Every structure is written in structure tokens, then in C-alpha cells.
Amino acid sequence: MSERPETLPELVRAAAERFGDAEAVVDLPLRLTFTELAERVSVAAGAFAAAGVGRGDRVAIWAPNSAEWIIAAFGLLTAGGVLVPVNTRFKAEEAGDIIRRSEAKAVLVEEGFLGLDYAAPAGVPVIDLKSGFLESGRPFERPVRPGDVCDIMFTSGTTGRPKGVMMTHAQTLRLYAEWCALADLREGDRYLIVNPFFHIFGYKAGCVASLIAGAAIIPVPVFDLDLVLELVERERVTMLPGPPTLYHSLLEARGRRDLSSLRCAVTGAADIPVDLIRRVRSELPFRSIMTGYGLTEAGTVTASRPGDTFESIATTVGTPCDGVELRIAEDGEVLVRGYTVMVGYLHDPAATAEAIDPDGWLHTGDLGKLDEAGRLRIVGRKKDMFIVGGFNAYPAEIESFLLEHPAVAQAAVVGVPDERLGQVAKAFVVRAAPVEGDDLIAWSKKRMAGFKVPRSVAFLDELPTNATGKVQKELLR
Structure with a gap:
């Protein structure tokens, strides 16, 4: 060998x-x-x-x-x-x-x-x-x-x-x-894997990574907060990736459980309130927080780096991994090239050719922007973009504004039909504190261009997600 x-x-x-x-x-x-x-x-x-x-x-x-x-x-x-x-x-x-x-x-x-x-x-x-x-x-x-x-x-x-x-x-x-x-996954780490193994995060950033590093895999079949907390305490878990909702739950549970073993947090893709990242770092034992962006067709594409600010971890998905090239097309689409790009789609050469252009660039379907330091910010999906009176509106951008409101824990925005403007934004919000829809709309008008402002707000106890944590916007529509 x-x-x-x-x-x-x-x-x-x-x-x-x-x-x-x-x-x-x-x-x-x-x-x-x-x-x-x-x-x-x-x-x-x-x-x-x-x-x-x-x-x-x-x-x-x-x-x-x-x-x-x-x-x-x-x-x-x-x-x-x-x-x-x-x-x-x-x-x-x-x-x-x-x-x-x-x-x-x-x-x-x-x-x-x-x-x-x-x-x-x-x-x-x-x-x-x-x-x-x-x-x-x-x-x-x-x-x-x-x-x-x-x-x-x-x-x-x-x-x-x-x-x-x-x-x-x-x-x-x-x-x-x-x-x-x-x-920062290390030999001897105790890695609680909540992400499902059928997904690239659970299988590759979970099982494969643990075998590379020498970390113990602690699998969880179905997310259950009480079980997660029990395992963290009893098994002295050090590595605990998950969506922002998991970290909200940990903040609420501190004091009731011994979470002192936790060292590494990993979250990603969606915009996260800057205050949540700050609280995870200051009120929980975590010493490192990584965020990143990836997709099935190319694995992990970008990641934050040690020393990144709370704001950059919350609002961007970091810089490209080694051997991965990234560029933004004229229409805003994120293009990826490098050794990580898939061999192709099984039995589907037409879809493969549509996804990977002759120069080897994978067209991700995600829309993004690069900041002055080369960090990627995802602003939406091409298919999610909607047009308000001739202006392109990107749900992820509107969601990131809404997440700055202290009463908003989670937000999802979709375009809905409007007789005058064609489409307008509708926001679905999970509250962190009492707030009314009219208040959020008035607050939004002071912070974003008029065409981006949600015209209506619906409050939910939780956003509908698939098994990999992505919000199912087709259900919201």
C-alpha cells in the first residue's frame, strides 16, 4: 500500500x-x-x-x-x-x-x-x-x-x-x-454526524473525513435534539456540524447539559445571522466555526478560513479549495472548474454537456458575487430569481437583509404574481422574538431598494426543508 x-x-x-x-x-x-x-x-x-x-x-x-x-x-x-x-x-x-x-x-x-x-x-x-x-x-x-x-x-x-x-x-x-x-478535524475527535449518509456531507465530509483524520464516527439516524444533547454530553463530542437551527437549539440548551467538549462547528450554504455566529463563538465552547459551499457535482467548492471575521463567516461561504477555480459568469452564475468536478451524470451525456461546458467549467445554477478578498457570496438560484417591474430580485439577498432583524430567526423569500409589477417578494419568517408583518415591511423599506421589499409576510413555526436541510421553496410557492 x-x-x-x-x-x-x-x-x-x-x-x-x-x-x-x-x-x-x-x-x-x-x-x-x-x-x-x-x-x-x-x-x-x-x-x-x-x-x-x-x-x-x-x-x-x-x-x-x-x-x-x-x-x-x-x-x-x-x-x-x-x-x-x-x-x-x-x-x-x-x-x-x-x-x-x-x-x-x-x-x-x-x-x-x-x-x-x-x-x-x-x-x-x-x-x-x-x-x-x-x-x-x-x-x-x-x-x-x-x-x-x-x-x-x-x-x-x-x-x-x-x-x-x-x-x-x-x-x-x-x-x-x-x-x-x-x-480542523483531528485524530481522536468525536464526530457526531447528524447529516444523512445518503448526502455528500454526511458520507464524505463525515465518514470519509473521519477515516482520513482518525476521528470516531457517532451516527444519528434521525435528528432528535434531546438525543443529540445526550450524546454530546455522554460521548464527549468535539465536532458537531449542522444547520443554523441546530446552533439555535444548543444556545437554548446550554446550562441544562454539559456541552464543554464541543470544539468545532461547521455550517454552510444559507446566509446566517452574524449575531448567531458571534453567540456560537462566545456563548458556546466552540473554538472554530467553518462555513462553506458545495454541491453534489463538485463536492466542497469553497470554505472559510481560520481567522475570518464573524461577518465574513455569516455572509460569505469563503474562498475556493486548493485546485478549484471559481468565476462569476456575466449573468451572475457561479462557475467551477478543477479536479473535484464530477466525471459526469450517469447515462445522461446531454445533461453532462449542459452542465460542463467545453472549457471544463461546471455551471452550478447558483448565483453569486465575489468580495474584494475573493470570498464567494451566494445570492440565489438562477431558477429562484424573479423580476419585479423589470428589476432582477434575488431571494437569498433579500433573506440576508431580513436576517439582520433581531426578531427574525429564519427567512425564506419567493416571488409571487402581482398584477402591476409581474412578481413581488413574499417572505416566510420564523420568529426569534415578537414582530408583526407590517413592522418587518416598514423596516425593510429603510434597508433595501423598493423592488426588493417583501409585499407580504407569513409567519411559520418552521420552514419546510428536505432531508439535507435545504428549504423547499416549491412548497412555499
């Missing part, structure tokens, strides 16, 4: 050699060391091989975060297979579409989770992760190459039918080694 692992199966073995008896996975009552994890992965690889999974064959995992998910995923890769994670919120028909199009040879599930019907298309076997299948093989490893596709992760489908993004072992290892440094 080379000094630096070049494939994910090599990574598992290297982690066992480097970190040995240190804890690798804590999924109570199960506790596994790095050595034990590598042994279980090798046995699982044998089970996949015995089941007929060959080099390049695809297998879907449609299950929540667990030790078994980790063992299955890396066991499959060690057998030479290709991982196809499936969103646990999908119903059978939605999952079936992905399983069918990925040509998966089998689907691994956790029977009974969320009461879902884990059916697969005809002819595709469904295997329960808890059935003993993963322990049924003999130790096995099939050689794979750094340039081989290791996983096909389907996009969240907010712009139509999900597309299968193909990434390689080499891309994954290089990018998430850098992610560990940027997020």
Missing part, C-alpha cells in the same frame, strides 16, 4: 494501521475500533462478492445513518462495487426510479425505519442491513484503481428528476483530506 491511500478500500486499511485500537464508530450498543471496522469491512466485502457483486457493479443503500451503513458502504467498495446512496425520505416509487436507473444489483435497507415500505423494482433483491448478511462473508478485497468511479450520488431533485453524479476514489480522497484541515 502506498504511503497515502489512493482508493477508499486502501483508506480503511490505512486507518486501521494508523489508529488501531482507537474508537472508529460508536453506534450504541456497538463500539468498534479502527482495526475492528477494517475487519468487518473486509468480511462484508466477501459477502458482496459471494452475492455476485463484481468490479463496477452498483448496489444501493436506502437506510439511515448507522454502523451497518458504514460497514456496508466500505465493504461494497472493497469488493470493487459502486455505492448508490438513496434518500431515506423517498417513498418506494421515488427510490425505485433511482434503483432502476442506476442498475443496482441489490438494495440494502433497514427494515422498519420510519415505517416505510422498502420495496425494490422486480428482480432486485432487498437485503436488511441488520439481517446478518454483512457478517456472512469471508475476508476479501478486489483491486480498484484511483480513477475508478466509487459512488453515484443522485442530486436532490429540486430542479427536476434527480441525476446520478459519478465521482472517483482519487477525487474523494484529495478533497476530503483538505476538508479535514479546513474544518
Whole structure:
């Protein structure tokens, strides 16, 4: 084995050699060391091989975060297979579409989770992760190459039918080694992973990063604040990424639980109130806060850096990762080029050609601006932009203004029809303190151009989000 692992199966073995008896996975009552994890992965690889999974064959995992998910995923890769994670919120028909199009040879599930019907298309076997299948093989490893596709992760489908993004072992290892440094993930850290494993954050910035750094993975199957707080206290969690709502909850819970072990926070994508970042840093034990921007088609693209101000962490998503180029097109779209850009969309050369231009630039569909220091600010999605009396209005920009109001905890803005202006802004707000819609509108008029000001405000207890934390604006519309 080379000094630096070049494939994910090599990574598992290297982690066992480097970190040995240190804890690798804590999924109570199960506790596994790095050595034990590598042994279980090798046995699982044998089970996949015995089941007929060959080099390049695809297998879907449609299950929540667990030790078994980790063992299955890396066991499959060690057998030479290709991982196809499936969103646990999908119903059978939605999952079936992905399983069918990925040509998966089998689907691994956790029977009974969320009461879902884990059916697969005809002819595709469904295997329960808890059935003993993963322990049924003999130790096995099939050689794979750094340039081989290791996983096909389907996009969240907010712009139509999900597309299968193909990434390689080499891309994954290089990018998430850098992610560990940027997020300050260290050997011996205790990493509570709330982000779902079917998403690039939970799987790559979670499981893969932990194996690179030598951190213990503590998986959480469904976000439950009381469980998270209990695990933070009992397992002495040091690394806790999550959306802004998670940090609001921690601020409310301090004093009731021992959170003193927490060292690293990671959040991202959406604008965050500057005061929230300041409070997380001053009122909670966190010593580092990272924010970043990424997408399934290119992994983590930008990240904040140590020493960045509260304001830059809250309002920008940092500067590009090493080996990643970034530019803003004439229409404001964020373009990305570099080794992290996907191999392409599975069985969809037309969509691949539409996404990646002849010069290698990935067209992200996000709109952004660069500040004088080269930090990226996301101002919206091309599809979310709406036109008010001839002026382009960007929801993310309006949302960032609203978040400056002390009574606003969360905000989402959509364009709604208007007879005179074509479309106008409507704001959906989760309150942090009492405030009325008329007050927010009057406040907005003093801070933003008239065409950006929301004409109406609706108050919600929470914003509708998908399993990866993105606000589902189609539901708000």
C-alpha cells in the first residue's frame, strides 16, 4: 500500500494501521475500533462478492445513518462495487426510479425505519442491513484503481428528476483530506454526524473525513435534539456540524447539559445571522466555526478560513479549495472548474454537456458575487430569481437583509404574481422574538431598494426543508 491511500478500500486499511485500537464508530450498543471496522469491512466485502457483486457493479443503500451503513458502504467498495446512496425520505416509487436507473444489483435497507415500505423494482433483491448478511462473508478485497468511479450520488431533485453524479476514489480522497484541515478535524475527535449518509456531507465530509483524520464516527439516524444533547454530553463530542437551527437549539440548551467538549462547528450554504455566529463563538465552547459551499457535482467548492471575521463567516461561504477555480459568469452564475468536478451524470451525456461546458467549467445554477478578498457570496438560484417591474430580485439577498432583524430567526423569500409589477417578494419568517408583518415591511423599506421589499409576510413555526436541510421553496410557492 502506498504511503497515502489512493482508493477508499486502501483508506480503511490505512486507518486501521494508523489508529488501531482507537474508537472508529460508536453506534450504541456497538463500539468498534479502527482495526475492528477494517475487519468487518473486509468480511462484508466477501459477502458482496459471494452475492455476485463484481468490479463496477452498483448496489444501493436506502437506510439511515448507522454502523451497518458504514460497514456496508466500505465493504461494497472493497469488493470493487459502486455505492448508490438513496434518500431515506423517498417513498418506494421515488427510490425505485433511482434503483432502476442506476442498475443496482441489490438494495440494502433497514427494515422498519420510519415505517416505510422498502420495496425494490422486480428482480432486485432487498437485503436488511441488520439481517446478518454483512457478517456472512469471508475476508476479501478486489483491486480498484484511483480513477475508478466509487459512488453515484443522485442530486436532490429540486430542479427536476434527480441525476446520478459519478465521482472517483482519487477525487474523494484529495478533497476530503483538505476538508479535514479546513474544518480542523483531528485524530481522536468525536464526530457526531447528524447529516444523512445518503448526502455528500454526511458520507464524505463525515465518514470519509473521519477515516482520513482518525476521528470516531457517532451516527444519528434521525435528528432528535434531546438525543443529540445526550450524546454530546455522554460521548464527549468535539465536532458537531449542522444547520443554523441546530446552533439555535444548543444556545437554548446550554446550562441544562454539559456541552464543554464541543470544539468545532461547521455550517454552510444559507446566509446566517452574524449575531448567531458571534453567540456560537462566545456563548458556546466552540473554538472554530467553518462555513462553506458545495454541491453534489463538485463536492466542497469553497470554505472559510481560520481567522475570518464573524461577518465574513455569516455572509460569505469563503474562498475556493486548493485546485478549484471559481468565476462569476456575466449573468451572475457561479462557475467551477478543477479536479473535484464530477466525471459526469450517469447515462445522461446531454445533461453532462449542459452542465460542463467545453472549457471544463461546471455551471452550478447558483448565483453569486465575489468580495474584494475573493470570498464567494451566494445570492440565489438562477431558477429562484424573479423580476419585479423589470428589476432582477434575488431571494437569498433579500433573506440576508431580513436576517439582520433581531426578531427574525429564519427567512425564506419567493416571488409571487402581482398584477402591476409581474412578481413581488413574499417572505416566510420564523420568529426569534415578537414582530408583526407590517413592522418587518416598514423596516425593510429603510434597508433595501423598493423592488426588493417583501409585499407580504407569513409567519411559520418552521420552514419546510428536505432531508439535507435545504428549504423547499416549491412548497412555499
